[in-house]
């Protein structure tokens with residue numbers, strides 16, 4: 001499996017940004033996974049563990065994975081021993097097949113540098129989900145990846161071809177006071193909506209729902225959340 005390195009220095013920088021949109025995204029993801037009390041749920045790319053915390057509060061048995069040591073350390077400060085938090089190595093989720101009832105993933109897939117990488121993540125998540133298990137992931141809205149939003153803006157160099165996959169672009173985050181957190185190594189990759197959605201049936205999922213997430217202050221929806229279930233139920 002390929003691994004897109006997350007620059008460890010991002011941790012401090014990332015934590016400065018205005019993440020108020022999580023208050024809008026998390027309820028959509030949590031609605032999609034439904035009742036999770038006593039269910040096994042993993043957060044893929046858990047970062048500092050904000051969504052992990054909400055899963056723990058809903059009394060799920062929670063697992064959190066991230067490829068950054070620093071992010072896992074931050075998450076452990078927040079969550080203590082209330083969830084099993086681990087660095088992910090070589091893209092392998094350290095769980096047996098058919099273990100989880102649900103996997104959530106917030107703002108991770110558009111960091112992948114190739115369609116193949118996103119495919120591998122789908123396959124690995126599919127492996128550890130039980131049949132019928134739910135995958136709910138949020139990404140920045142791929143139709144609007146060259147737009148400015150209230151909490152971030154994207155910088156495309158040159159003209160964007162919507163259908164060209166893995167175009168790299170810089171994203172600039174905003175603090176609550178409106179000033180920008182700029183880091184040239186903050187990079188995401190553009191994929192069309194169909195590229196993302198077709199990965200579900202191609203990798204053993206049944207597509208269930210697409211939610212375009214509106215955030216107050218933006219005329220366009222900055223995010224989408226996609227729900228699929230593992231086929232074979």
Ligand SMILES: C[S@@+](CC[C@H](N)C(=O)[O-])C[C@H]1O[C@@H](n2cnc3c(N)ncnc32)[C@H](O)[C@@H]1O
Pocket residue numbers: 003004006044045046047048049050051065066067068071088105106107108111112
């Ligand atoms: C933009 S942050 C989002 C963090 C968290 N999900 C949140 O909503 O606050 C992206 C996170 O995904 C992690 N990440 C990026 N690519 C990954 C991959 N291929 N596998 C696991 N984690 C990854 C990064 O280390 C980082 O913590």
